[in-house]
Amino acid sequence: MSGNPNEIKLVNNAMSNATRRKIMNFLANGDRTVEEIGATAGKAMLDFHLKVLQQAGLIELNEGTASLTEYGRNFLKGKEEKEQGKGADLSQARPVEVTEVRQLLPCIADSSKFRTIANMAPPLGGVLKVLEPIFSRSRYSDGIGALMIQQNEVITTIYGTGKVTMTMIKNEEEARSRLENLKSTINEAIAKGVAPAPREKVRVEPMEIYKYLPQTNCGKCSEQSCYTFAIKLMGGETTLDKCTSLKEPGYTTNLEHLQVLSAYI
Ligand code: SF4
Structure with missing residues (x-):
């Protein structure tokens, strides 16, 4: 599928029907015989539904067995990702507060600087992903469930659990001031929506x-x-x-x- 308007129309039409969506989700778990599909999705107009999905390039039929095409698999994957993204929207978020600055340890990389560990509540969880664009140099990592923000040599990491770490901080005053700024930026986005900042590449040497x-x-x-x-x-x-x-x-x-x-x- 090249994604031209006619093909998109075929896919939209194919996926507009509840039975066909059910068939697609059933096939996401593996190839199935037409009989098995009929037992799950219903036998009424089954041939027609399978044909529509086949014409849209979402499935292929081979000797009575249906399977998702690569395009069909990618389509379902994209849909799932979109839904996950939708799940984490700012309307679920409440304004955050810096509840504590737990530790101020000498920074490993430069003993004249400090590493701060603080806490923000309530935890932002997956909403952090949505907040990524409000910072120029930032990246959300699904792997560690955290948003990392780079400002000159200072790297701030906000974890979905509420923990916040900051490296290369001069003193407690700087730590508290940065945390307050961070809190205001996040709360403004929660109140008014995400205003994307000009993007700059995150650099690690x-x-x-x-x-x-x-x-x-x-x-x-x-x-x-x-x-x-x-x-x-x-x-x-x-x-x-x-x-x-x-x-x-x-x-x-x-x-x-x-x-x-x-x-x-
Ligand atoms: S990076 Fe390699 S050489 Fe350096 S401490 Fe680790 S294991 Fe040893």
Whole structure:
């Protein structure tokens, strides 16, 4: 299917009928015989419904067995993603408050700076994904369920649970001021809707990765040095789990931050 207007019309027509939608969802779980489809979706006009789906390029029929075409599978996948996106809209969100600034630890990458761990309530959950466009340099990661925001050297990560981490903070005053700004920006979007900010590319340099690695050059990852590992990680030639040292208790916060950074790569 090329997506031309006539083909779109065929697909829309095919999917406008409840029986045909039922057939498509049934086939999403695997190929079925026409008999099995009839037992689930009803036998009335079954041949007609199957023909309409076939003409729309959504299914194929082969010796009494129906299966989704690649286009049909992609169509259902796209629909599901759209519905998930719809599920997380701002109307479900309530204004947030910074409830606590739990820790202010020396930043691993620069001991003159701090790493802040705070909390925002109520938790924003999947709504964070919708908020991504209001920040110029940001990315939502489905993998860790968090929105990462980059402002100069400061990386703020808001987790769906309400936890917020900020790196490279000068002092508590800066932390509180940034958290208040963040809260106001989010609450404005919740009250007035998302106003997309001009997009800028999120940038992560190998040195930024290196700063959070153990820097022991132990070679357990099969690389000559931690810096080589950082470069290969940036290039997608290795993965974070290859650095087994990061699993040691002393590197828990390094690992957490590296997971955030690698979601930007
Ligand atoms: S395993 Fe980790 S600490 Fe060891 S060289 Fe590789 S990146 Fe560095």
